[in-house]
Amino acid sequence: MEKLSMAATIFCAVVLAALAARRRSWSTPLSFNFGGVHEMNQTHLCNTTKIYVVNGQLPGPTIHVTDGDTVVVHVVNRLPHGLTIHWHGVRQIRSCWSDGAGFVTECPIPPGGKHMYRFNVTGQVGTLWWHAHVTCLRATVAGAFIIRPKGGRYPFPTPAKDVPIIIGEWWQLDLVELDKRMHDGNFADNPLSATINGKLGDLKNCSGKPEESFVLDVVRGETYLLRIVNTALFSEYYFKVAGHTFTVVGADGYYLTPYKTNMAYTLSRLYFRNIQTLVIA
Known part of the structure; x- marks a missing residue:
């Protein structure tokens, strides 16, 4: 009986340690603010055109993270129609609800609405991208999503x-x-x-x-x-x-x-x- 009790105690300690480690890994996320997905005008080739952008930028802001990071992105939709943001190539492990596929994993963020995406990028490195996943808006509502290796250790010479x-x-x-x-x-x-x-x-x-x-x-x-x-x-x-x-x-x-x-x-x-x-x- 004592052996069983000791085994149960050890098991509980291991489970609690694992939960604590997981909680720590998710407790300090990197936060990014897409505070305004909105319309704006730009003039090119002698014509002024209405475009759709994030935070007034074309292309949109680049997200820089490191393998193992938890990422949180706050999106405010200031467009007159619905919107989602898809994290193209990110493996959504136990976070498929943050994939941003409109009408698949979520309903579009309504005009004036807000949404928070939260996911982890453990086990991935390299160059990906994010983009709008409703209509053709991804032509301008898009940007790079860069995942760097832990410690900056590349399997090739470190670039300048x-x-x-x-x-x-x-x-x-x-x-x-x-x-x-x-x-x-x-x-x-x-x-x-x-x-x-x-x-x-x-x-x-x-x-x-x-x-x-x-x-x-x-x-x-x-x-x-x-x-x-x-x-x-x-x-x-x-x-x-x-x-x-x-x-x-x-x-x-x-x-x-x-x-x-x-x-x-x-x-x-x-x-x-x-x-x-x-x-x-």
Whole structure:
């Protein structure tokens, strides 16, 4: 009887310790504030277009976390229609209700409504992304989701800097109207330009004023980790830096056996939408 009582005591102690450890791991989350998903106007290519953004940013804010972190994101919907935010590629282990798939894991956040997403990123590293999961709003309501390894220990030489490269598209058409047309079977519309980190590039010149380009200042001989994310609605994109080769080290939240290439290829579907490459300046 005493042996049974001792075994029960040990079992209870182990269970309590495990629960305490789990509670500690969830007690200090990293909190991010999407305090305003709203409309705003931007002028490009001689036209002013209504777009949809988070916190006034295009692309949206980058989320930086570390393997093992608990993530909390507070979303306020200031749009005139429903919205959800999907954490693309995050393994929702015991947190599927935070996946953000509209009409699948949750009802959309109503206009003026608030919602809190909470999930853990243990066992994942690399470059993922987040985006709106209702209508075509993900063309602009999107951003990078970066999970770094514990202690900053990469299975490749530590880069001098890592840089999100968000490939997107500029649509002159209102994205809500675009979605309606597609539901009616009309797929004739196309974006006016590709973008890198929200910039259309100085090859576009309207009324004598070139568009801005994304510029990355580098130091010759240093190695940079480019986190390439394709947020386009449909298109695949090739990414190249003139006179340089890449070492591809990861894709979609997983490390790869490194290989060299002079061009990175990103799909607009589920796989190989996010590429990690090393490039030496």
